[in-house]
Amino acid sequence: MDNRRNLYFYYKNDEKLIKKLKPLFAYVMEEGFHIVEDAKDANIIISVGGDGDFLQAVRNTKFRQDCLYVGIAETNKSYLYCDFNIDQYDQMVHSMKNEHLEVRRFPVTDVTINDQATFHCLNETTIRSAVIKTVVIDVFIDDKHFxxxxxxxxxxxxxxxxxxYNKSASGAVIDPKIACFQVTELASMNNNQYRTLGSSFVLNEDRTLRLEVVQDGNDYPIIGLDNEAYSVKNIQTITVQLSDKRIKTVKLKNNSFWDRVQRTFL
Incomplete structure (x- = not known):
């Protein structure tokens, strides 16, 4: 890690949090690291807060492929993207200096709306009705109607x-070492007119998922990209593929994805 010395901190503008961060800022500089004001100059980007802050840090720094991301939890709660705690920052710095960190690579999806704008997602994409009315979607896998x-x-x-969100809707938890993405239904209707699989399904990295919104008067669904919601007028199609991008994050040894799942849920 000796060649990674430029740090960019992403955190909320909160007086209490900034006060807690001052000793960390002083410590990393004493240990030979540099704090930069622009994320473009960083080779390690550190989010402080929780999983939502980590997602925002990745999105707002444009899913950098040439740097590492680190998550620091502001509280003692368990998080899936945060390996370190703000009260134990010396552990993080010590690990970086002594190369005790391992790099994990998280898959990202490319989401294209109306065959025009493409976005990246580290967590999930959701499409939901914006009104108290169901939404009708034709689901295609590799251009074949499913x-x-x-x-x-x-x-x-x-x-x-x-x-x-996926787990709360009875979807499966998937090992991030598997290059894939999962589709999960939200309160599907199954009758003589509409028939769905009725369970979540997993698509391989080379699959293309295409969702075509049926124009029946509910043409303004809400699109959620990670933890940001977008209201796009006249959504016709949403195409999802696994990206060739991977978000590189750092973790402590003996702190795998499944260690954190166990710590969070069991």
Missing amino acids: ERFRGDGLIVATPTGTTG
Whole structure:
């Protein structure tokens, strides 16, 4: 890690948090690291807070491929993207200096709306009705029609995204070492007119998922990209593929994804 010395901190502008961070800032500089003001100049980007802050840090720094991301928890709660605690920052710095860190690579999805704008997602993409009315979506896998969905919406989750909203909707938790993404239904209707699989399903990294919104008067669903919501007028299609991008994060040894899942849920 000797060649990675430029640190960029992403955190909320909160007086109490900034006060807690001052000893960390002083410590990393004493240990030979440099704190930069622009994320473009960093080779290690450190988010402080929780999983939501980590997702925002990755999104706001444009899913950098040439740097490492580190998550520091502000509290003693368990998080899936945060390996370190703000009260034990010396452990993080010591590990970086002594190369005790391992690098994990998290899959990312590419999400294209109306065959125009493309976004990246580290966690999940959701499409939900913006009004008290079901949304109808034709689901295609590799250009072959799979099902017509009617219900509250769909979740398309990366492996790391399967532990959140996806899990609460009875989706499976997937090992992030598996290059894939998962589709989970939200309150689907199954009757003589509409018939869905009725369970989540997992697509391999070379698959293409295409969702076509049926224009039946509910043409303004909400699109959630990680923890940001977008209201896009006249959504017609959403195409999801696994990206060739990978978010590189650092972790302590003996602190695997499954260690954190066990710590969080069991």
